[in-house]
Amino acid sequence: MGNHTVASEFILVGFRGKPEMQSLLFVLFLIMYIVTMMGNIGMILVISADSKLHTPMYFFLKNLSFLDICYSSVITPKAMLSFATGNKAISYNGCATQMFFFSLFGTTEAFFLAVMAYDRFIAVCNPLLYQVIMSKKTRHLLVVVSYFFGCVNCCTQTGFTFSLTFCAPTEINHFFCDVPAVMKASCSATFMNEIVLLVVCGLIIVTTGIIVLISYGYIVATILRIPSGKGRHKAFSTCTSHLMAVSLFFGTVFFMYAQPGAISSPNRGKVVSVFYTVVIPMLNPIIYSLRNAEVKEATNKISGRV
Known part of the structure; x- marks a missing residue:
């Protein structure tokens, strides 16, 4: 460590730019939040x-x-505060807490999307059971298991x-x-640490990704065997929304954590992280x-009551 002092807080660099740029980012993040x-x-x-x-x-x-x-609330309010005030500091404990909960909710969501794919597999391939x-x-039990792996x-x-x-002063080239x-x-x-990140996150993404792929492989095969076009359309419509959500989530997370360039491309990573x-x-x-x-239909019904 030499003459360095240990950091008690970090500076989240975020997105560099003029005050007008920071104001624009604040408005965009606020609207999205x-x-x-x-x-x-x-x-x-x-x-x-709706029953x-x-x-x-x-x-x-x-x-x-x-x-x-929860996932969004761990990140967005702090980022907006930085954009609005220009204060980019975060305490050592605050940074650790943010990382802890972000990893918890992010990992749990990955397992949750896999659970939802399994749910659709059972619904389409074994409707009677x-x-x-x-x-x-x-x-x-599936919810608890998802949160358990998130905690791990x-x-x-x-x-x-x-x-x-971490030697003071410490800048983190990110907005969280x-x-x-x-x-x-x-x-x-x-x-x-890089090996642990690559192995653990790789295992999570590969495991949950395989569950999704196998589930949807069986789902597509089953749907294609449905004789009526109307039946096929109905079955596909219940699955396409989940497939879109899964593709968006796993595509960006794989880019960030499960490939060797994840550590060396912070600027590119910041943009993907916003997504x-x-x-x-x-x-x-x-x-x-x-x-x-x-x-x-349920939304229209509730809107009608109001």
Whole structure:
């Protein structure tokens, strides 16, 4: 460490630019955050209010909306505060806390999307046994398991990252405390941390990705065997929204964490991070409501009452 002092806080560099640029970013993030909150809270309220939507699929969708609220709230308010005030400092403990919860909700969402793919596989390929297999006990167990793996990853990533030495003053070339960016800001060797990041995140993405691919492989094969065009269209319509959400999430997360260039491309990573931390939680309720006749019908019914 030489003459360096240990950092007690970090500076989140964020997006460099003139004050006008920071004001524009504040407005954009604010709009997206409001839409995210309204969309996901609205989805939870609609599913809770309509008894027709008290099914396994909508149980998982309601939990996904809750995750997106938490996921976005860990990052966006702090980023907006930095854009608005110009104060980019975050305490050591604040950075560790942000990383912990971001990793928790992000990993849980990955497993949750895999669970939702499995749910669609059972619904399409074993419709007569669907309610038996996806019992209330099974649904709650799958939620708990998803959060368990989220806890395992967030404890691993946060523990390994904050075991590194950070020499003051420490700048993090990001708008939040993401693992690769914080790791790159360390003044100690990070080789083992990079290996852990690559292996653990790679395993998570590969495992959940395989579940999604196998589930949808069987789903497509089953749907193609349905004789009527109307039946095929109905089956596909219940799956396409989830497939869109899965593709968006896994595509960006793979780019960030499961390939060797993740640590060495911070500027490119910042742009991609905006997509999966702010844009995807905003898009999920829009995707599921626009592509789902039952949700639209329930929303219209509730709007009519109001």
